[in-house]
Amino acid sequence: MEENLNLLVACFSAIAASCAAFATFLGWIENRKLRKAQTEPFVDIKLEVMPESISWIRLKISNLGLSPALELKFEFRSHEFSNEKVAEKVIDIFTTLRFMREGLNYLSHGDSRYSNFVNLLENTEARGFDVKEFLNTTLIVRVEYKDRFDAQYSAEFIIAMNELEGDYRIGESFGDQIIEQLKNTNMNLINLKTEHQMFRNEFEKTHRDWTEIELEQKLAFLKKQRAISESLRQSLENVKYQKVDKKPSIHQLRKKMK
Template sequence: MIEILESLKQHSDALTVIFTAVVTLSTVVYAVLTGILVSETRKMREVQTEPKIHITLESFDFAIHIIRLNIQNIGLGPARNLTFQPSVIDGGESAEKLLTEFTESNFFKTGLRHFGPGQNVYSTYTQTTQDFEGKSASVLSFKIEYESATGKKYSDEIIIDMSEIKGRYQLGKPNLYAIASSLEKLQKDVGHIVSGFKRVKADVYSSDDRKEEKEERERWYEEQRRESENS
């Protein structure tokens, strides 16, 4: 035990240096981890308060060949002063015509002053049954600029490639659309009955009717029996 203590005294300077190095390294690692945590917290807070604009192709449930653009704020914060700069990348005359159809909605020209989180707006629609080959070969660009509630400015370019619509198909009608159609038809039928426009067809069969029918049947049997005896 005494030898160990003597050895520690002899190497005390070296041990002090090693201990100081370990503490310094631990402090540096802690500072780096703290910096990373602060950066991640800042990014998380930004995601929870900043807007994010998406533009996607969307077809109607009841008619897959009718397509429009869905402009949506998928961020958790409002967007302000949203502007659009649409243009054609590829597709020639068909693409120019398609872009004109989509941008007939006035907000493409005036922009949107306030676009809340989760809010979405639609462009005018186009029918792919008309000039399908030309429309499906079109590539459109939408440059957008907007700012957050904190004043941070964003700019982005969203590419709409119409070739994505090739090969789409739909079997039958969507469930919600079919239910809505059935309810609408049922509502019309009930309305006609209540208003008297259409009357309910019902056969009323009372006990007196059954009694009369029984008596007629018995008379018929009696007549048949008499004819049989006379013959």
């Protein structure tokens, strides 16, 4: 009986020692993974609204790891549920910068690079798609890179433009911001057109000959001044009228040069 009890205790001791050794081994593996994660690069790609305007959209490429990423390569493709033609136009805008097409040699830890931006206030025809088509677009971006020990890494990111619909600035939604900026842009264009027309009218008045209507208006003004002078019993000899020196037109200058 005593021998069986000793054997049972020895078995339990062996099992406990084995469990402790296994737990130590698992802890060593986890610590190794943790140390590796703390010393390897991690490249993240996300959609970002630029701080200058809520209608300027770009991609932000960041190294969130604790070591530099080397020889970065980017590959873009359309998501299966997106309009392929619109997605290609969006990709063309994002990849205008050279490093987005040909890759990046070095990205230090904590550093970020930015793609070209999509301007949602730009003319739809010049951009190739409208705001609704842009928000319905989803891209897949694959990035490949190495660490300083030549270990290879890769990751894919799904960039869904419709996630911007929930973005806001100081109480205003993304759509409201775009509409407001479009209104401001339209108003600026109207003001610019009005000022240009006013400048053109003044320029023509100075550089062209008198029209019949302008002569009649000038004559009516002179008659009014004469009537005022006569009512005040002023001598008409002392009344002086300002002469308007008109600059010759281009055609008149050409005639003089001949």
